[in-house]
Every structure is written in structure tokens, then in C-alpha cells.
Amino acid sequence: DTGVSQDPRHKITKRGQNVTFRCDPISEHNRLYWYRQTLGQGPEFLTYFQNEAQLEKSRLLSDRFSAERPKGSFSTLEIQRTEQGDSAMYLCASSLVGPGQGANEQFFGPGTRLTVL
Amino acid sequence: SQELEQSPQSLIVQEGKNLTINCTSSKTLYGLYWYKQKYGEGLIFLMMLQKGGEEKSHEKITAKLDEKKQQSSLHITASQPSHAGIYLCGADIKDDYKLSFGAGTTVTVRA
Numbered sequence: 001d002t003g004v005s006q007d008p009r010h011k012i013t014k015r016g017q018n019v020t021f022r023c024d025p026i027s028e029h030n031r032l033y034w035y036r037q038t039l040g041q042g043p044e045f046l047t048y049f050q051n052e053a054q055l056e057k058s059r060l061l062s063d064r065f066s067a068e069r070p071k072g073s074f075s076t077l078e079i080q081r082t083e084q085g086d087s088a089m090y091l092c093a094s095s096l097v098g099p100g101q102g103a104n105e106q107f108f109g110p111g112t113r114l115t116v117l
Numbered sequence: 118s119q120e121l122e123q124s125p126q127s128l129i130v131q132e133g134k135n136l137t138i139n140c141t142s143s144k145t146l147y148g149l150y151w152y153k154q155k156y157g158e159g160l161i162f163l164m165m166l167q168k169g170g171e172e173k174s175h176e177k178i179t180a181k182l183d184e185k186k187q188q189s190s191l192h193i194t195a196s197q198p199s200h201a202g203i204y205l206c207g208a209d210i211k212d213d214y215k216l217s218f219g220a221g222t223t224v225t226v227r228a
Contacts, residue, residue, distance in 0.1 A: 004159075006159075031214065033215070033216075035216075040220065040221075041220055041221075042121075042205050042207070042218025042219050042220050042221055043160070043205075043207075043216075043218050044218070045215045045216065045217070048214075048215065056213075056215070089157075091159060091160065093160075095214070097214060104148065104209070104214050105150070105162060105165055106150070106162070106207075106214075106216060107162055108152070108159045108160040108161075108162070109159050110158055110159040111157075111158065111159045113157065
């Protein structure tokens with residue numbers, strides 16, 4: 001399967017603990033996005049990378065959140081000192097952007113569902 | 118608040134009947150994307166529209182983008198149980214490739 005993969009699929013943690021999620025994009029894709037989705041809502045943009053550079057972070061991304069894409073391939077999203085309000089589905093997407101690439105279709109992974117107790 | 122308004126919020130349709138979902142923005146859209154999501158799962162890409170007046174079809178699903186590029190519709194013909202799920206419209210509003218999403222439309226197909 002060459003789609004976007006995410007790990008873990010589910011994470012239950014206690015308030016105050018740190019968690020880390022991983023996303024493996026489609027191999028030739030240079031853009032990687034993180035979104036957060038709460039129940040009954042559409043996904044909300046958190047941050048994105050072009051290769052290894054983090055180009056933008058949403059105001060939703062507090063200083064407890066950090067994302068990396070060290071080699072321009074997989075990415076990690078870490079949440080420190082988790083709060084109950086962090087409970088959500090964290091979605092990763094990837095796309096190929098550049099001259100002559102045409103449409104910027106974003107393909108999503110299955111998501112990581114975080115529950116903070 | 119969502120920058121895209123989707124309607125209806127939910128709908129129940131009898132198997133074999135048609136249905137339409139609408140997605141509206143007050144801003145010009147640089148790209149409009151339709152996704153389907155099963156509860157608790159990721160988003161499945163359906164179609165992308167970029168040009169005003171563009172229309173695309175795949176199997177029994179047709180999506181249209183109006184000439185002003187502010188409104189899109191998704192139409193399903195002769196619905197089947199496999200069409201049940203949450204349909205989300207996403208759009209590139211600022212021409213920066215980030216997507217803003219509507220709240221979704223939950224579709225239930227009754228046999």
C-alpha cells in the first residue's frame with residue numbers, strides 16, 4: 001500500500017503526559033500537512049511542511065505542540081503536557097506541489113485518535 | 118467558525134434516490150475538494166474542481182463548481198448503501214494550498 005500511513009491509530013493518555021504521532025506520506029510527495037478534527041466538525045489546519053521546512057503554523061498550534069519532518073520524508077507531531085481539550089482526531093495529508101505538477105490533491109491518512117483522560 | 122458552509126447538515130435518503138449536497142463560500146475558491154469520511158476514519162479523496170463552471174463525474178457522483186467559484190454541489194444518482202458516510206468539502210481559499218473545510222454532511226441511505 002503506497003498511501004499515507006499514520007501511527008498509532010489510537011492513543012489514550014492521561015492529562016499531563018506527552019504523546020508523539022508519526023505520519024508517513026506518499027513517497028514522492030514534497031508537502032505534508034497536519035490537521036485536527038473534532039467530533040462533528042471538518043478538519044482544521046495545524047501546520048505544513050515543504051520538504052523538511054515547516055512553512056506555516058496555525059494559531060491553533062500552541063507552544064505545547066511541535067512538529068518535525070527531519071529528512072523531508074516522515075513527520076512527527078508531539079504534544080507536551082496534554083490537556084483534555086487536545087482530544088481529537090489528528091490527520092496527516094500529503095501532496096505533490098511544484099511546476100508542472102498540476103492539481104494539488106491532498107491525500108489523507110487514516111488519522112490518529114487521541115483521547116486525553 | 119467554518120469558512121465553508123455545507124448544507125444540509127445531514128440527510129436520509131431511500132436507496133435508489135438521488136441526493137445533493139451544497140458547499141458555499143463568501144470568498145473565491147482557488148480549488149474545491151470533495152472528500153468522503155467513514156466515522157472515525159480518514160478522508161477519501163473524491164474529486165477536485167478548479168475552474169469556474171467545471172463539472173466532474175465518477176461513477177454515480179457528480180461535482181460542479183459555479184462560474185464565480187464560490188459554490189459547489191455534489192450530486193449522487195441512484196444512491197446505494199455504499200454511499201453512506203460523511204461528505205466534506207474542502208477549499209483552498211488563500212491560494213496557499215492549505216485547505217479549509219466545511220462541517221460535513223452526514224448521509225444515511227435506507228434500504
